[in-house]
Amino acid sequence: MIINHPLLGPCDAQEFTYKGDASLINRPDGMAEGAEGAFYDYAYLRDNPAGLHRELWFHEQGDRSWLVVTRNTVTHEITKVELARDVARNMGRST
Amino acid sequence: MRYSGFRVIKEALSGHKGWEPAWRTPEPKPHYDIVIIGGGGHGLATAYYLAKEFHQHKIAVIEKGWIGGGNVGRNTTIIRSNYLLDGNEPFYEFSLKLWEGLEQDFNYNAMVSQRGILNLIHSDAQRDAYIRRGNAMLLNGADAELLSLDQLRREYPFLNFNDARFPIKGGLAQRRGGTVRHDAVAWGYARGADSRGVDILQNCEVTGFRIENGQCKGVETSRGFIGAGKVGVAVAGNSTRVMAQAGMRLPIESHVLQAFVSEGLKPVLPGVITFGAGHFYCSQSDKGGLVFGGDIDGYNSYAQRGNLPVVEDVAEGGMALFPGLGRVRLLRMWGGVMDMSMDGSPIIDRTHIDGLYFNGGWCYGGFKATPASGWCFAHLLATDTPHPTATAYRFDRFARGRMIDEKGMGAQPNLH
Structure with missing residues (x-):
């Protein structure tokens, strides 16, 4: 698979380390009410869809950026690649 | 209908007209x-x-x-029961005991072959870990045997014992492991x-x-x-x-695992062999093909097919262990979708x-x-x-x- 890095252009997926579902960006607040349940969901449960899947890839042997890749888990086709930093900022997270 | 040698002979003499569908x-x-x-x-x-x-x-x-x-x-x-942890080992040993009586139990030739499985050891630390694992297996009623380098050289002379990076130091064998059709x-x-x-x-x-x-x-x-x-x-x-x-x-992700079969060869592998330094395992089917595999591809997939980097990785593992594999042609490869739990x-x-x-x-x-x-x-x-x-x-x-x-x-x- 080729991942079209937003800054570096097309890169072989072998340069990356796979983390998993992009919802792992949204770490729960450990001080909030119901944090125990929220962390169980966060750490252990997955949507695991057949079809489009937004997922985190780490460019370990490249610029060490985290990417959010939208990929079809049935065909392996990659349709969108974003910097995870931008995705987090767009959700209102601080710089 | 009960299957037996007698039935095969009887049907052979009557033009195989008496066989019925195996299920409705x-x-x-x-x-x-x-x-x-x-x-x-x-x-x-x-x-x-x-x-x-x-x-x-x-x-x-x-x-x-x-x-x-x-x-x-x-x-x-591959069938085996060489697990370490208490939650697993009794279960897998129960499974291996059921395999041993399965064909008689369900009256069907599943070609259960207890040709043994060998996990290779490549370092002193790994030997310690495998001794511990072998003891855990023995404690749970399974069989386990630590093999010295001399024994290995006698039983598996074709292995690459002196690999520069991962020399073979010994092995943990489970003789009751094996393969099934x-x-x-x-x-x-x-x-x-x-x-x-x-x-x-x-x-x-x-x-x-x-x-x-x-x-x-x-x-x-x-x-x-x-x-x-x-x-x-x-x-x-x-x-x-x-x-x-x-x-x-x-608490599950679906991942793809690839497997491979080579062209048919005369008997070369006496049992199942696994590489201890990378992820590679290999056995020989009764038709003669080498059946082997390695790691999952590593990303979520429902595709029942994988990508080439893992093919390369598996082939490298095989070559490090068993250089003769380099002359063998690959016949088929495929992928299966695994429930990978947390x-x-x-x-x-x-x-x-x-x-x-x-x-x-x-x-x-x-x-x-x-x-x-x-x-x-x-x-x-x-x-x-x-x-x-x-x-x-x-x-x-x-x-x-x-x-x-x-x-x-x-x-x-x-x-x-």
Whole structure:
């Protein structure tokens, strides 16, 4: 698979380390009410869809950026690649 | 019809006109006591043991395609019980004991061959770890044998003992491990279940569950509603998709694992051999092909096919261990979809919905577990209590911190 890095252009997926579902960006607040349940969901449960899947890839042997890749888990086709930093900022997270 | 050598001779003399189909093709009934979703090895084994050992009646197995078309037909056919942890080893040893008597039990030639499995040791630290593992196996009634370098050189002279990076220092052998003709396992269980009255419904895809007041009343399928007193789900690979129809999220990711077969060769491998420094395992089928595999591809996938980097990695592992492999041509390769759980171990448990039971999360070790998985799931379905060897395979072990993590990788499914 080729991942079209937003800054570096097309890169072989072998340069990356796979983390998993992009919802792992949204770490729960450990001080909030119901944090125990929220962390169980966060750490252990997955949507695991057949079809489009937004997922985190780490460019370990490249610029060490985290990417959010939208990929079809049935065909392996990659349709969108974003910097995870931008995705987090767009959700209102601080710089 | 009972299969035997006598029957083969009799049929040979009468033009093979007396053979009957090994199982029926029944129409779905409106209601069953127990419905098993998934006509793979585990689902068929569950139905077989429910009927035979737990004396249940009115059982159906429903399968979206044809039986044995999923991972029971896509694996590398290895059986073994060389696990370390208490939650696992008694279960897998129970499974290996069931393999040993399986063919007589279900009267079908599954070609169970206890040709042994060898895990190679490449460092002193690894020897310590394997001695510990071997002792854990012995404590649980399994067999284990530590092999010295001299023994290995005698039994496996073709291995690359002096590899510069990963020299072979010894091995841990389980002589009772081996291989099985995988398709025959599905067929044998299907035939055994069918002959005891189980309806096997093929081309019948589950499209939803009928759940009323927290009680599962049956399943909606492509062939209409089928009512059920209890529903057992055994669809590893697609567990997430099926259980999502009951509103559940699982501690599982689906990953693709590739396997390979070479051209047929004269006998070269005496048993199953696994590389201890990389991920490579190999056996030789009775047709002569080398059957081998390695790691999962490492990203979520439902594709039943993988990518080339893993092919390269597997080939490199094979060459490091067994340089003669370099002259062998690859004949076929394929992929299967694995339920990778959050600790690398399976789940056989009730759900929060009454009457709905789950069996899955087999990672890439489901084939060897088939008999015990079926037996333990049948035990759970019939008695509502877990089998003594499967008490650890609970849904809530993650929330309670009771993971069964053989590799110590944590909640990162692609590393198990």
